[in-house]
Amino acid sequence: MADNAFISLRGITKVYGEGATAFQALKGVDLDVAQGDFVAVMGPSGSGKSTAMNILGCLDVPTSGAFMFKGVHVETLDRDQRALLRRKYLGFVFQGFNLLARTTALENVELPLLYRGDAKDARREAAMSALEKVGLDKWWDHTPAELSGGQQQRVAIARAIVTNPDVLLADEPTGNLDSERSVEIMELLRGLNRDAGITVLMVTHEPDMAEFARTIVHFKDGLVDRIEQGAGKRAMH
Template identity: 60%
Template sequence: MALIEAKSISKVYTMGDIEVNALKGVSLSIAKGEFVSVMGASGSGKSTFMNILGCLDKPTGGKYLLEDVDVSGMGRDELADIRNRKIGFVFQGFNLLPRTTALENVELPMFYKGVPAKERMGRAMEALKKVGLEKREMHYPNQLSGGQQQRVAIARALVNEAPIILADEPTGNLDTKTSVEIMELFVELNNTAGITIILVTHEPDIAEFSKRTIKFLDGRVISDEMTASRRARANG
């Protein structure tokens, strides 16, 4: 049973008179516990695909099954609920709420889920501990380094125990050393907690941390294979 099942998904944007085919029938499935990186040049359709996987956007054609539930026909609030419970987002620009403490940022998904205040606090502290930020819960985003901010974002993605983390170029704003630390955190979460991670990147070095690499070009998947380093390791 696949966690994510995309069946010939297409997406057409209409801009005035011009129709843009951003996705031209993409079919793939991702099983629970996978660590997938999605690569491709800008305009290849990878962002559109990620938006659809993240239930931020709806496909114009095809079907998207998330844990065997067809989400392609769902309304705004239903999708918001799916995002809240099943998907944790990690963005390139961190996207933490400004003037809001790390703790409160991590509490936010639970707030929208309706978790009682006391429980929220405990679980948020726990999630911050998992990403190694237990001493920084009262810091504001502007008092944290880029790497620390991204850890807060990861804690926020973890806190509702979502089975999937969607990370859109999570190391794009970070230096190499911090990038490696963040990627190691993802690897650990993938290995120990069995969280399915889907990572968008255009850096081959970063993609190396994943187990499977999917490449997009012109709205189609052009390759879907085991990540190069692992392939090499498996062969050698």
């Protein structure tokens, strides 16, 4: 296991079901992620990439193997401890935005802080700051129906970063957007990675979106098939 790895997976397996119906989604995954990296995870359907991301996001647990996050053996944590880790260190962005329809952009962004029990004034200040980072502070009082798809995804990203996470996990963040909006969202993610130092882990099936990343990890048949450098590292200099 790499001594300085921010995130390390070693021999990670994941089996669903039992006996004759058992399906092995992961077959011994080894992966290191450096702090501050921007990683795109790619692979065909059924390759194991989504299962691996669910484990990295503490939404699922491996059947066997070691998962180290900031020096902690995550595979030994119970459900409540994993939830605490998620709340404190991780932010999530999904393809479908997952915004509450009848609430404003500001209120949507405040939600993680509300769950955390932060005071109202502190919530509002942090949420406005997050909206400002994604260029939507002037749209704070608009509901999702009054925002474009790209703006809705920006609100979702603001909600993911309002807790100042160390890691942002993005699952097909441009999947519902046209090419122009997709590039805008990728530029935003790259800016957050560069300027805020947030480690970004992104699942995508689009090679041109993966090129925004510094590292591209290809999954195949439940294993890491290969790792290559993306264009993002060059573009950021």
